[in-house]
Amino acid sequence: MQRTDVEKLFQLFDETANLLANDLNCTYLEALAETGxxxxxxxxxxxxxxEVTRKRLDKYYFEASKQTFVKEDVRKAFQLAVLKGMRQNVQPNHQMTPDSIGMLVSFILEKFMADTKSFTLLDPAIGTANLVTTIMNYMHDYEIRAYGVDIDDVLIQLAYVSANLQEHTIELHNQDSFEDLLIDPVDVVVSDLPVGYYPDDMRAREFKLKADKGHSYAHHLFIEQSTRYTKDGGYLFFIVPNNIFQSPEAPKLQNFIKEHLHIQAFLQLPESMFKNKNAAKSILVLQKQADGVKPPQEVLLANLPSLTDKDQMETILAKIDLWVQENKK
Structure with a gap:
């Protein structure tokens, strides 16, 4: 049976990463960044x-250099290799946004950005850049200047390699996302927010959304930090826990949003996408307040159907499209 380009690329990444991991005595993910x-x-x-490993690698790379691959196949194959590495070396901050969510965010973002052909974009928790490169591949007609921040040096290295292999320009910053960022405010922030507690209570004190007692919610601080780095009238697309407005800290978050942002949409992702329904997530779309920017007449609320249900999915996407058109008027 003929192998797909994604399968060919995955085999290339996987076998050469294994060779390097064994030879350099490093983790699979570190070796994957090296082979990339x-x-x-x-x-x-x-x-x-x-010398033996070098010759075997040269043979793999020479074979690969004779072929051309589309960007989206490169992203998918690299993502599969990253997922394999993450399963071998499980860390709580090593998680990847599923393709289906990335495609949905891209679809909705495209509707909001239909009046422009170029914009700046920031992911303050970029990880391996899978979400950002999905958007860049999907919105290939747009000129997107992208920025990403992550404290994890292995993830940033993987993001750098993945972006290079797909020929995307992304300016990456390896630092704590809650420090001052050397990035000008952007048109759009997009992020699959890391959920949990932020351990640095001293730094958290600089945020309105800090907890009164104990550690602060990292996902709340990300929303505040992202607001600081969004232009007036700019959009913020977050993948958040379903219960984000039901936690003990929720009233503080709601007040912050009321003061600085407009809620545009809250789209609940199908529970079937998540192993544990308590871990289910939604897409939260916000807009930073600005002169002349009014809140929507009605917030777009929807429970998204299973992505395999084509008819229901088409209906809901048409509803989103219509809602965006109405609100632009």
Whole structure:
């Protein structure tokens, strides 16, 4: 049976990462970043690999260099290899936004940005850049200047390699997302918010959404930090827990939103997408307040159907489209 390009690319990433992991005695994810760099530069960059490994890698890279692949296939194959590495070395901050969510966010974002052909975009918790590169591949007719921040150096390295292999320009910052960012305010913030507690209580004190006692919710601080780095009238698209407005800290978050933002939409993702229904998430769309920017007459609320239900999905996407058109008037 003929292999797809995604399967061919995954095999390339997987087998060369395994070779490097064994030779350099590093994790699969670290080796995946190394092999991604090699593929991008079309040569083995590691000086301390054995001669046998070098020859085997050269053979793989030479075979790959004779073929051309579309960006979306590169992203999918690289994502599969990253997922394999994450399963081997489970860490709470190593999670990836599923493709289906990335496609949905791209669809909705495109509706909101239909009046422009270029915009700036920030993901303050970019991880491996899977969400951002999904958007860039889906919205390929748009000129998107993208920025990303993450404290995890392995994830940032993977984001850098993935962006290079897909020929996307993303300016990456390896730092705590709640420090001052050397990034000008952007038109759009997009992020699959890390859920949990932020351990640095001293830094959290600089935020209105800090907890009165104990550690603050990181996902709340991300919303406040993102608001700081969004232009007046700009949009913020967050993937958030379903119960974000029901937690003990929710009243403070609601007051912050009321003061600085307009809620545009709250779209509940199908529970079937999540192993545990308590971990189910929604897409929250906000707009930063500005002179002349009015809140929507009605917030778009929807429970999204299973993505495999084509008819229901088409109905709900048409409803979103109509809602955006009405609100632009």
């Amino acid at each position: 760099e090699n593929i991008f530069h079309d040569k083995v960059l590691q000086e301390d690999v054995s």
